[in-house]
Amino acid sequence: MSSALRDLPRRQFDSLVIGAGGGGLRAALQLAQADAKVAVVSKVFPTRSHTVAAQGGINAALANVLPDNWHWHMYDTIKGSDYLGDQDAIEYMCRAASKLVIELEHAGVPFSRLDNGKIYQRPFGGQSQNFGGEQAARTCAAADRTGHVILHTLYQQNIRAKTHFFDEYFAIDLIRDDNGFILGALVLEIETGEPLLIEAKTTLLATGGAGQLFRTNTNAHINTGDGLAMALRAGIPLQDMEFFQFHPTGIAGRGMLITEGARGEGGYLINKDGERFMERYAPHAKDLASRDVVSRAIFTEVKEGRGCGPNADHVMLKLDHLGKEVLEKRLPGICETSRTFLHIEPSEEPIPVYPTAHYTMGGIPTNRHGQVVVPVEQGEECIPGLYAAGECACVSVHGANRLGGNSLLDIVVFGRAAGNDIIKFLKENRYHRKIDEASVQAALDHLHRWDQKGEGESVAEIRADLKAVMEEYCGVFRTEEILQQGVEKVLEIEQRMKNVRLQDHSKIFNTARIEALEVENLLDIAVATVTSALARQESRGAHSRIDYPDRNDQQWLKHSLFFKEGRRLDYKPVTLQPLSVDTFPPKARVY
Amino acid sequence: MNSTTTFKPAQTELSPEQELARLRWQCRRGMLELDMFLESFLEKSFLQLTATEKTAFYTLLNYPDQFLLEYLMGRSVPLDKDVAHVAKKIQAAAGP
Numbered sequence: 001m002s003s004a005l006r007d008l009p010r011r012q013f014d015s016l017v018i019g020a021g022g023g024g025l026r027a028a029l030q031l032a033q034a035d036a037k038v039a040v041v042s043k044v045f046p047t048r049s050h051t052v053a054a055q056g057g058i059n060a061a062l063a064n065v066l067p068d069n070w071h072w073h074m075y076d077t078i079k080g081s082d083y084l085g086d087q088d089a090i091e092y093m094c095r096a097a098s099k100l101v102i103e104l105e106h107a108g109v110p111f112s113r114l115d116n117g118k119i120y121q122r123p124f125g126g127q128s129q130n131f132g133g134e135q136a137a138r139t140c141a142a143a144d145r146t147g148h149v150i151l152h153t154l155y156q157q158n159i160r161a162k163t164h165f166f167d168e169y170f171a172i173d174l175i176r177d178d179n180g181f182i183l184g185a186l187v188l189e190i191e192t193g194e195p196l197l198i199e200a201k202t203t204l205l206a207t208g209g210a211g212q213l214f215r216t217n218t219n220a221h222i223n224t225g226d227g228l229a230m231a232l233r234a235g236i237p238l239q240d241m242e243f244f245q246f247h248p249t250g251i252a253g254r255g256m257l258i259t260e261g262a263r264g265e266g267g268y269l270i271n272k273d274g275e276r277f278m279e280r281y282a283p284h285a286k287d288l289a290s291r292d293v294v295s296r297a298i299f300t301e302v303k304e305g306r307g308c309g310p311n312a313d314h315v316m317l318k319l320d321h322l323g324k325e326v327l328e329k330r331l332p333g334i335c336e337t338s339r340t341f342l343h344i345e346p347s348e349e350p351i352p353v354y355p356t357a358h359y360t361m362g363g364i365p366t367n368r369h370g371q372v373v374v375p376v377e378q379g380e381e382c383i384p385g386l387y388a389a390g391e392c393a394c395v396s397v398h399g400a401n402r403l404g405g406n407s408l409l410d411i412v413v414f415g416r417a418a419g420n421d422i423i424k425f426l427k428e429n430r431y432h433r434k435i436d437e438a439s440v441q442a443a444l445d446h447l448h449r450w451d452q453k454g455e456g457e458s459v460a461e462i463r464a465d466l467k468a469v470m471e472e473y474c475g476v477f478r479t480e481e482i483l484q485q486g487v488e489k490v491l492e493i494e495q496r497m498k499n500v501r502l503q504d505h506s507k508i509f510n511t512a513r514i515e516a517l518e519v520e521n522l523l524d525i526a527v528a529t530v531t532s533a534l535a536r537q538e539s540r541g542a543h544s545r546i547d548y549p550d551r552n553d554q555q556w557l558k559h560s561l562f563f564k565e566g567r568r569l570d571y572k573p574v575t576l577q578p579l580s581v582d583t584f585p586p587k588a589r590v591y
Numbered sequence: 592m593n594s595t596t597t598f599k600p601a602q603t604e605l606s607p608e609q610e611l612a613r614l615r616w617q618c619r620r621g622m623l624e625l626d627m628f629l630e631s632f633l634e635k636s637f638l639q640l641t642a643t644e645k646t647a648f649y650t651l652l653n654y655p656d657q658f659l660l661e662y663l664m665g666r667s668v669p670l671d672k673d674v675a676h677v678a679k680k681i682q683a684a685a686g687p
């Protein structure tokens with residue numbers, strides 16, 4: 001036994017939750033209220049989790065503003081997923097939505113109100129009445145800070161329920177025994193730089209998305225998909241990683257969203273010659289063509305040398321012709337963002353934009369109880385003791401494309417479901433299993449790899465290169481040739497990673513070491529994403545291939561599963577059978 | 592909503608580098624906008640701040656993300672004059 005292993009401090013809990021966003025906190029609350037001894041680990045203070053950024057709202061067919069019901073919501077979600085979503089999980093989520101939103105209200109979430117006192121609901125894209133009819137209004141909002149109030153409410157409820165928080169602890173790897181049981185995780189206290197083993201009968205991954213995979217993205221810097229990579233390293237596949245939601249207009253080089261509203265109000269895109277290029281790509285819809293068409297057009301302009309700026313790496317969104325008054329009134333957020341971050345007055349100058357990565361549809365494969373599942377010869381099997389929920393999981397309710405307002409719903413519905421299933425598991429598994437010391441040693445070795453001294457490349461270089469490669473070779477413009485190059489380039493970076501060395505070997509708040517661990521995680525996920533994207537020869541939802549422009553249900557109505565070992569791909573069928581209603585068979589997706 | 596941290600200047604004997612490292616992690620927030628505001632300000636300007644400004648910066652870091660965003664975007668102004676002053680400085684430094 002190594003001395004590091006012998007001296008390792010250890011704590012025991014019934015249940016470990018990794019991640020304190022909405023998904024993790026909802027699960028922890030369920031557990032703590034059932035008197036389980038639960039630990040929540042978060043790399044940042046819980047209320048600084050990315051859930052805090054969600055401004056739009058959470059979907060539930062409450063019918064407070066317009067007629068609505070869960071079955072219509074289910075239809076919209078399935079159609080939005082381009083039929084890749086699992087219909088049993090989608091039915092479960094849409095049926096649970098109203099109850100859970102009202103539960104949040106009772107827990108203290110101050111939703112905005114209608115005059116009659118009911119919860120305010122706003123219309124969002126992709127919402128319909130009566131299975132594709134008139135626009136619905138399904139998104140419940142607490143002004144423009146829905147995620148913030150949900151997160152703070154859940155945090156306070158957890159404090160009350162006596163959940164044990166490990167704030168500013170970074171989870172490194174899962175601990176697994178030879179029988180395949182997950183027994184907890186090795187974590188690192190960021191303040192002291194000391195590792196800690198948290199032993200638990202169940203472990204829930206709720207670590208959020210991986211937007212930092214791409215150079216231009218809307219996500220907070222903490223969104224490095226750590227849980228996804230931990231699962232990969234524990235031998236668990238990642239599902240549907242080729243599906244990443246992009247938004248056509250983010251601020252170039254920065255990533256923040258410029259809403260579609262800007263083009264809706266009459267703004268348009270120009271290249272370096274001042275040409276309104278969308279007229280060439282979509283003569284009718286022009287700048288209001290669908291997201292993927294606009295994103296690809298921007299990419300093409302830049303690729304063909306018509307980009308703007310000193311590096312010719314973006315295009316411009318022109319708004320000045322709308323006049324200061326209209327801009328201030330209808331697009332105040334955009335004016336504010338461009339003034340603050342670009343020092344640009346949109347009524348005088350155009351705004352530099354580029355497609356921006358927004359949401360990770362793929363993730364750790366789970367069933368609707370939050371149990372992590374892997375394929376076996378006949379069907380699938382649960383990994384005993386392991387659960388996942390939220391953006392890091394793939395249940396799959398978003399399929400190939402997520403609808404706005406559905407991910408806050410996803411995190412509370414499946415956070416709670418996972419909590420309930422864990423309670424059952426704990427009843428059947430009363431004792432801690434014996435810790436597999438070899439697995440702990442492997443996790444420690446992973447951490448201590450960063451103690452290697454000497455000259456080498458820097459983490460920052462690797463990260464910048466990886467993000468640029470992913471944006472260029474696995475972004476919005478995908479062909480066989482481009483993706484093939486993407487795979488090669490990512491694998492080259494993987495080789496380079498071996499020669500990376502840290503210069504700072506201090507312990508206290510060594511953020512360089514944390515960043516190295518994060519980049520390692522991004523790299524694992526990048527391989528999964530680009531490999532899955534190369535293999536899928538069709539266009540579906542967010543994955544659009546120039547060389548295979550159509551959806552191909554015959555061959556590709558299936559989920560992909562990427563395994564780290566041997567970079568192997570496998571597939572599993574989409575669940576088309578809902579729980580209690582008729583299936584919605586795949587149809588062309590037109591809006 | 593007041594589920595905030597109670598982050599203060601370090602009580603123990605941290606070196607200036609360690610203190611900066613500690614602050615760096617406090618600048619990791621739940622929103623991209625805040626990361627941009629805080630991380631670049633910390634690297635470029637923190638060491639030049641006066642003692643009063645540094646204290647005000649600590650106070651700002653204790654605000655929940657949504658409120659911090661309101662202040663840094665200039666949508667509202669913190670009551671404390673020193674904090675308001677530092678918020679303005681951060682905002683001004685956020686440009687290209």
Ligand SMILES: Cc1cc2nc3c(=O)[nH]c(=O)nc-3n(C[C@H](O)[C@H](O)[C@H](O)COP(=O)(O)OP(=O)(O)OC[C@H]3O[C@@H](n4cnc5c(N)ncnc54)[C@H](O)[C@@H]3O)c2cc1C
Nearest residue numbers: 019020021022023043051054056057171208390391407408
């Ligand atoms: C700008 C923006 C706006 C959005 N608006 C909406 C909206 O209006 N409606 C909607 O439904 N969705 C919206 N979304 C999506 C939604 O916010 C997210 O999908 C959702 O909040 C994810 O929640 P989560 O609980 O899965 O993860 P997160 O909230 O991301 O939490 C992840 C947690 O994991 C922890 N963690 C991660 N790695 C580690 C590690 N290695 N060790 C320890 N802890 C770790 C983090 O500290 C954090 O606590 C938006 C997304 C963005 C980017």
